[in-house]
Amino acid sequence: MEWEQLKTIRGQLENRAIDMGARFFGVADLTGTLETIVEQGGNFLAVFPRALSLGIALNDGIVDQLPRHKEVGVARTYDYLYYTVNQSLDRIALSLSVILNENGFQTLLIPASDTIDNKKVQGLFSHKLSARLAGLGWIGPSCLLITPELGPRVRWVTVLTDAFLESGNPLPNQCGDCQKCVEACPPKAFTGRPFDSLESRDARFNVQRCIDYRLYLKNKTTGVKVCGICVYVCPFGFREA
């Protein structure tokens, strides 16, 4: 297919995503990281050289309440926000996938929220990897994708495709000397090491501490596994009232 046609399709995809409520749209070139992708999700992912990254902004009115995440009302409202945003993301992904399929391309939808490896707490494919490669943000010591516009107050979904759409370029890490997410995490789950694509997530994040803390809150207090302090505290998303 001609470059101009691919450009037109890319425009259609972006317009559809924005019309359906996405705040972020980007295309990642996966060709340099296929080995890592296959290792995590399996060989069948190797046929997709591109990924569409789509992000919906999390509602500030709810995220700003998270310092009170031990209260039932706050925790359940945030939990509900996650649920509804994930559903919207999956719908956007399906709609964009249809556009690509109608133009003769293969796609694979990665669910907005799905864990296939309970031990490693990993999905089939990393939404954050795709969003980072698409140039929509960088990874903080919190292991979250940090956008310049909204920090980590964004949820992501991914559509893998064999359409060679024009891709973005990764952004430099802009955390600087900040360690607010590291200091604020209640069970101290982050080591404070900056992101390094050659290191495993374990070098930065003791995921079990996060799980145990949220499980404790679910069982003892709120009924849901919700914390979100690392999302709340990042200065890139935080706005003084």
Ligand code: SF4
């Ligand atoms: S959700 Fe809470 S416990 Fe988990 S990593 Fe973030 S701040 Fe720490």
Ligand code: SF4
């Ligand atoms: S809180 Fe600070 S260190 Fe953590 S991701 Fe945000 S800017 Fe980076």
